[in-house]
Amino acid sequence: MKKFVSVSDSVKWVGVVDQDMKKFHGEELSIPSGTTYNSYLIRDEKIALVDTVIHAFGEQWLELLKEEIDLNKIDYIIMNHNEPDHSGALVQLMKEIPDTPIYCTQMGKEIIEAYYGRSYNFNIVKTGDKLSLGKNEITFVEMKMLHWPDSMMSYLNGENILFSNDAFGQHYGANGLFNDMVDQNTLEYECLKYYACILTPFSKILEKKLEEVISLGLPIDVICPSHGVIWRDNPMQIVEKYSKWCRSYKEDVVVIAYDTMWESTKKMAESIADGIREVKPEYEIILTNSAKNSENDIVTDMFRASAILFGSSTINNGILPSMAALIEGVKGVNFQDKKVAAFGSYGWNGKSLAVLNEELSKTKMTLVNEGLKVKWNLNSATREECMVFGRDFAVKL
Incomplete structure (x- = not known):
């Protein structure tokens, strides 16, 4: 000692x-x-x-x-x-x-x-x-x-x-x-x-x-x-x-947190980030995989953020476990005065987006749109759709 x-x-x-x-x-x-x-x-x-x-x-x-x-x-x-x-x-x-x-x-x-x-x-x-x-x-x-x-x-x-x-x-x-x-x-x-x-x-x-x-x-x-x-x-x-x-602290930071099964949701996150960057080049954009990084470190980045995007593939009738845990952690710390949206990929029922929106609606953060979902893998059209989503989100910052 x-x-x-x-x-x-x-x-x-x-x-x-x-x-x-x-x-x-x-x-x-x-x-x-x-x-x-x-x-x-x-x-x-x-x-x-x-x-x-x-x-x-x-x-x-x-x-x-x-x-x-x-x-x-x-x-x-x-x-x-x-x-x-x-x-x-x-x-x-x-x-x-x-x-x-x-x-x-x-x-x-x-x-x-x-x-x-x-x-x-x-x-x-x-x-x-x-x-x-x-x-x-x-x-x-x-x-x-x-x-x-x-x-x-x-x-x-x-x-x-x-x-x-x-x-x-x-x-x-x-x-x-x-x-x-x-x-x-x-x-x-x-x-x-x-x-x-x-x-x-x-x-x-x-x-x-x-x-x-x-x-x-x-x-x-x-x-x-x-x-x-x-x-x-x-x-x-x-x-x-x-x-x-203690006074609704935030910086020019956007956090894009996601979990992914076969990289489709990850690709969405990357394209959304490209779209945000076109409109807000001065912002720091943090992409983070909720399954591979400490929840506490992600929450710390989110504390600094003006806006947060949550993404998950659909699994069965819901979202991936790491994303569920992250959102529960975010609800616990009671973030306020931040703009949020959801996104995710799917193969057949696409319920992850609805689950994400429902959970985010329980927070005191501002859900700015209905989110975005993409079926199967990204192609040139859906990649552009993700970039447009990112641009539209950035306009609201």
């Missing part, structure tokens, strides 16, 4: 870097760069531990933590969020120091009790409540539904450090740990992916919460999230990105 690292005069990162983890939330989220489980130790006249780590690393983490500090000297435990990747080692910790007060929201208490079947010395906090550590104090800010109902942030005045939990984080198991010590392209992408795949459904809530946090006038010199890097170099850059991303 990585040795613990100082963040400031009074704060030390006491977490875990897990570069081997490649899937998260069960098998739902792909995280090729690994992740971290960030826990923080604050030393003042009183000592506070902010969050724990996932259960799988609990024993190793506790051994290192004991080398860092006599556990009995920890005065407070602050649990900003109690999803098992943050609270998994809490039970192991509390076996060592069972009477230590735990500061969390009311829902945080309920979640700990429900997950672990135990009750502790809970101290329930809400936005604006403070906890004195001596020279400095902690201010609590509830972040309900960002992205769980128990979530909150904790702000350490004096050091001007925001412990933001899942907000402003990313799944990046970087050994460098700080934002100025890692590959910037990877960092930028993983931040965008984290937002697109996890926080997009809560954008309206986040917009209001960011305004609330900013209105508090708290100077922020460091942001310490619970996953990924610590923001010490221009930490407000990630806050500024969130402020853009």
